[in-house]
Structures are given as C-alpha cells and as structure tokens.
Amino acid sequence: xxxxxxxxxxxxxxxxxxxxxxxxxxxxxxxxxxxxxxxxxxxxxxxxxxxxxxxxxxxxxxxxxxxxxxxxxxxxxxxxxxxxxxxxxxxxxxxxxxxxxxxxxxxxxxxxxxxxxxxxxxxxxxxxxxxxxxxxxxxxxxxxxxxxxxxxxxxxxxxxxxxxxxxxxxxxxxxxxxxxxxxxxxxxxxxxxxxxxxxxxxxxxxxxxxxxxxxxxxxxxxxxxxxxxxxxxxxxxxxxxxxxxxxxxxxxxxx
Amino acid sequence: xxxxxxxxxxxxxxxxxxxxxxxxxxxxxxxxxxxxxxxxxxxxxxxxxxxxxxxxxxxxxxxxxxxxxxxxxxxxxxxxx
Numbered sequence: 001x002x003x004x005x006x007x008x009x010x011x012x013x014x015x016x017x018x019x020x021x022x023x024x025x026x027x028x029x030x031x032x033x034x035x036x037x038x039x040x041x042x043x044x045x046x047x048x049x050x051x052x053x054x055x056x057x058x059x060x061x062x063x064x065x066x067x068x069x070x071x072x073x074x075x076x077x078x079x080x081x082x083x084x085x086x087x088x089x090x091x092x093x094x095x096x097x098x099x100x101x102x103x104x105x106x107x108x109x110x111x112x113x114x115x116x117x118x119x120x121x122x123x124x125x126x127x128x129x130x131x132x133x134x135x136x137x138x139x140x141x142x143x144x145x146x147x148x149x150x151x152x153x154x155x156x157x158x159x160x161x162x163x164x165x166x167x168x169x170x171x172x173x174x175x176x177x178x179x180x181x182x183x184x185x186x187x188x189x190x191x192x193x194x195x196x197x198x199x200x201x202x203x204x205x206x207x208x209x210x211x212x213x214x215x216x217x218x219x220x221x222x223x224x225x226x227x228x229x230x231x232x233x234x235x236x237x238x239x240x241x242x243x244x245x246x247x248x249x250x251x252x253x254x255x
Numbered sequence: 256x257x258x259x260x261x262x263x264x265x266x267x268x269x270x271x272x273x274x275x276x277x278x279x280x281x282x283x284x285x286x287x288x289x290x291x292x293x294x295x296x297x298x299x300x301x302x303x304x305x306x307x308x309x310x311x312x313x314x315x316x317x318x319x320x321x322x323x324x325x326x327x328x329x330x331x332x333x334x335x336x
Contacts, residue, residue: 187317190317190320191317191320193324194317194320194323194327195316195317197324197327198323201327225316228313229313232310232313232314
C-alpha cells in the first residue's frame with residue numbers, strides 16, 4: 001500500500017507511554033529490494049506459535065474420553081466442521097475443513113492477540129506491535145488465498161464448465177459475475193482490516209483520554225466484534241467455495 | 256503538506272465516516288426491530304434469530320467500516336500530501 005508523508009500532527013499523538021497512536025508507521029525489514037513490515041511478521045509468528053503449541057498439546061496424548069485442552073480443541077474442530085458443512089454441503093465439505101479452519105483460527109487468534117496481549121510494552125525500533133490482521137497486507141493475502149481457493153474448487157469440480165457459472169441463471173449476469181470476482185477479495189480484506197484497525201484505534205483513543213476503567217467496556221466490545229469478524233471471514237470463504245462448486249439450477253443462499 | 260489539502264482531507268474524512276454511518280444505522284435499526292418482533296412472536300426461535308441477526312449486523316457494520324477505511328487513508332496515508 002502506498003504510504004505518503006502522514007499528517008504528522010495526527011499520526012504521532014503520545015502523552016502517555018502506553019497510549020500511543022501510530023498509523024502508517026512500520027518497522028521495516030529490508031530483504032533485497034523488498035521492504036517488509038517487520039512488526040506484522042513478529043506478531044504473526046507469535047500467533048502461529050500459539051496455535052502450533054495448542055495443537056501439539058491437544059494431540060500429544062489423545063484419550064478416548066477427552067479432557068482439558070484436548071476437549072477444547074475437539075470442540076473447536078467440531079465448530080469449524082459444522083461451519084464448513086453448513087456452507088459447502090454434506091458431500092464436499094470434508095477436504096475444505098483444514099482451509100476454512102486455518103483461516104478461522106489464525107484470524108481469531110490474531111484478533112484476540114491484538115486485544116489481549118500487552119504488545120505496547122514491547123519496544124521495537126519503529127512502528128508498534130499490534131494484531132497482524134490490523135495490517136492491510138495480511139488481510140489482502142488471506143482474501144486472495146480465498147479467491148484462489150474458490151477458483152481451484154470450481155475448476156477441480158467442473159473443469160472449464162466452471163465458466164458456466166458466469167452465465168447462470170441468465171447470460172446478462174456475466175459482467176456482474178466478473179465484477180464480483182474482484183469485489184469479493186476487496187470486501188473480505190477491507191472488512192477485516194477496517195474492523196480490527198477501528199477496534200484498536202477506538203481503544204487507543206479512549207485510553208488516551210481516560211487511561212483507567214473507562215475503556216474496559218469498549219475493549220469487551222472489541223473482543224466480541226473481533227470474534228464475529230473471524231467467524232464472518234471463515235463463513236464467507238466457505239460460502240464462496242460452496243458457491244463455486246454448487247451444481248447448476250440448484251438454489252443456494254447468497255451472501 | 257499544503258494546508259488547504261490538509262483541511263480538505265480532514266473535512267472529507269469526517270464526511271466519509273459520517274455519511275457512511277447513516278445507511279447502516281437505518282439498516283441495523285430495522286433489522287434489530289424485525290428480530291425483536293420475530294422473538295416476540297416466536298420466543299423459542301430466539302437462539303437462531305440472535306445468531307442470524309449478529310451475523311447480518313456485522314455485514315452492515317462493514318459498510319461503515321469502508322467509510323472509516325477511506326477516512327483513515329485520508330488522514331494517515333494521504334495520496335495527495
């Protein structure tokens with residue numbers, strides 16, 4: 001994303017050490033000609049680490065009667081499976097559970113890590129640590145992966161007959177369907193990015209005004225909307241995949 | 256940054272998020288109202304109605320968030336600065 005010189009009096013408000021507001025400032029890593037946003041990588045690795053450790057602990061000693069973390073992870077798996085089955089359909093949902101589940105878990109843990117982990121206590125040379133999903137590049141990557149996934153699903157199921165979807169149910173839908181292929185990743189990525197960034201900004205602004213207690217309800221609301229956004233992203237990804245694979249002439253709920 | 260560009264950007268940012276809040280506000284109000292009506296008519300369907308309502312509220316919210324994204328771009332990543 002193109003970042004010009006920010007309005008400097010707006011992008012750098014800090015009276016308190018914990019209540020800083022920095023938007024559009026990044027901790028750059030230079031690799032060859034590429035400039036990477038280092039803070040996003042650090043927090044993403046943290047999220048991935050949390051997920052891997054949780055999965056490892058849950059599956060290390062699996063019992064017939066699950067308890068503790070195994071029970072919890074099985075509950076999560078069942079939740080994701082039901083989500084995928086509801087959107088993709090009984091017959092074909094099984095191979096897509098890992099994809100939808102990865103999206104959901106990564107986004108969910110990312111969003112909550114932004115709200116629950118005290119990242120502001122960690123000093124880095126530029127920018128600040130925050131939820132990885134509050135960076136547009138992360139959400140665009142996830143949304144483009146979703147696009148690839150539904151094209152792959154459609155072509156694998158129907159081959160070139162997938163293009164038949166574009167003229168269903170009436171041929172003049174063709175331009176709209178083509179535009180839809182672009183607006184799907186656009187709206188997916190902007191929805192997630194905007195919601196998470198808005199949550200973090202609202203909390204940061206409130207902390208700036210009243211540092212104690214007053215931001216708590218807003219933080220709770222932020223946790224709630226973050227969870228809903230993860231659910232929405234996963235549901236929509238599954239719905240798009242299901243839509244790409246559905247048979248002609250069969251009505252399917254549009255989102 | 257040129258001061259007139261800065262002023263225009265700030266006004267435009269306020270307008271973007273303010274105007275984008277109108278439509279979803281009306282929509283969310285009417286959706287919530289209908290949901291309450293549905294629950295009053297059929298209290299046993301409350302769980303299902305609540306789930307659907309929350310999901311659709313989040314979709315409507317996204318429209319305001321698009322306005323907010325435009326406002327944030329104008330304030331922090333202004334292409335005309």
